[in-house]
Amino acid sequence: MSKKNIEELKEEIKxxxxxxxxxxxxxxxxxxxxxKEADVLGKKINEELDREAKAEAAMEKEFAKELEADMKARK
Known part of the structure; x- marks a missing residue:
């Protein structure tokens, strides 16, 4: 390595x-x-996870209603 490269590496490390x-x-x-950026990003991620959880819960509830109606219809 040349002296110039060594000096550049030293500066980069510094x-x-x-x-x-x-x-x-x-x-x-x-x-x-x-x-602050991490806090904002974390809040957005948590909001998205909450939305996904609510959507999944709604789908599960709808499925349970459909399953219950299907079971009653088979009686």
Whole structure:
């Protein structure tokens, strides 16, 4: 490796380390921004899961009604 490549690698490692420190430091602006984004995304995921659970529960309820009606019709 040339000296230039080594210096570039050192700089890249240093920059990555600084980014990692910002993410680890809970008081940093970047950490707080990332946390806000994660909270928003988590809320959206939970809302979608709730919608899916409600839709599935409604389908199960409808199936139970149809099954009950079918069983009564067979008596």
């Amino acid at each position: 920059n990555k380390a600084e980014v990692d420190l910002n993410v680890v430091d809970e008081n940093s602006k970047k950490y707080k921004e990332d946390q």
